Amino acid sequence: MTVQIMTTLWIATLGTSLIAFLLKYSGHSVPERWLSHPKVQRINALIPIALLSALVAVQSFSEKSQLVIDQRVVGLSVAIVALLLKAPFPIVVLSAAISSAAVYNWL
Amino acid sequence: MSVSITVGAYGVAFGAAAVANGFTVVQACLLSLLTFSGASQFAVVGVIGAGGSAISAIATASLLGVRNALYGVIMAPHLKVKGLKRVVAAQITIDESTGVALGQEPRGIDAMRKGFWYTGIGVFVFWNLFTLAGALGAQAMGDVRAFGLDSAVPAAFLGLIWPRLTGNFERALAVGCALFAIAMTPILPAGLPIIATAFIAIAVGLKR
Incomplete structure (x- = not known):
């Protein structure tokens, strides 16, 4: 079991790295017209929004495949408030961590 | 700096x-x-x-x-x-x-x-x-x-x-994908609810 998880982590680490580099290198090497189509550009701007929003949601409200509500909801709410107040990134992360830790440790 | x-x-x-x-x-x-x-x-x-x-x-x-x-x-x-x-x-x-x-x-x-x-x-x-x-x-x-x-x-x-949530369209997409991923978490195998949202982005991008 542990060996399996370690293997998963290594495959994820090295596989991601390999494809990340190939993508970067391909951009420097393929003809421009392949990737400069407006639809490609538009979809490319939307994909990070979709994937990262989904990640925020799953990381905040799930435990394995179960939905849970715990201290992370407080952390996420505080982060949203900090972002609305235009706080810099370190403050956003720190305030989320501190509020979440407070709820976890004392409630 | x-x-x-x-x-x-x-x-x-x-x-x-x-x-x-x-x-x-x-x-x-x-x-x-x-x-x-x-x-x-x-x-x-x-x-x-x-x-x-x-x-x-x-x-x-x-x-x-x-x-x-x-x-x-x-x-x-x-x-x-x-x-x-x-x-x-x-x-x-x-x-x-x-x-x-x-x-x-x-x-x-x-x-x-x-x-x-x-x-x-x-x-x-x-x-x-x-x-x-x-x-x-x-x-x-x-x-x-x-x-x-x-x-x-x-x-x-x-x-x-x-910083990418510049307009109402982007904000709606973000909220929609977050809700979709939460709704699919108990149903789909782990990881798929996240990657499925890429297809939402592609579909929306093609139509717009």
Whole structure:
């Protein structure tokens, strides 16, 4: 079991790295017209929004495949408030961590 | 300077996130050295942390990495590099280096190249040093929940997307994808609810 998880982590680490580099290198090497189509550009701007929003949601409200509500909801709410107040990134992360830790440790 | 501090903070957040989601310090550092693309790296540890398979982690991260290929297309005609130099240029083709280079465009080709190389290499150094610091820090913590690291990770993701939510359309897409992923979590195998949202983005992008 542990060996399996370690293997998963290594495959994820090295596989991601390999494809990340190939993508970067391909951009420097393929003809421009392949990737400069407006639809490609538009979809490319939307994909990070979709994937990262989904990640925020799953990381905040799930435990394995179960939905849970715990201290992370407080952390996420505080982060949203900090972002609305235009706080810099370190403050956003720190305030989320501190509020979440407070709820976890004392409630 | 302010770029460096921000990069440092993201680097610490990434190193800590990787370890909090079960990666070793070495794996966290390798991701920063070899993948060297913030959003992709956060995605890998996020998908694995949510119980997803290696394949879905790689796929999610790679979809986010397509961005860098487009940056390469923009930068290649300005850099005009070959061989090993092209390999190095490719590795440091990220949001920051491309952004700074394009910002220097009115000041000529030399300023653009300088901006690209200095920013790319500078961010590379900072990003890797702070990843190591964050990973070691998280490793020393033990129960990451007691330090709020389980909330720091989604907060860091949120910080990454926030600047992209420029209009109502983008905000609606973000909320829609978040709700979709939550709704699908008990139904689909781990990792799939996240990657499925990429298809929402593609469908919406094609139609618009």
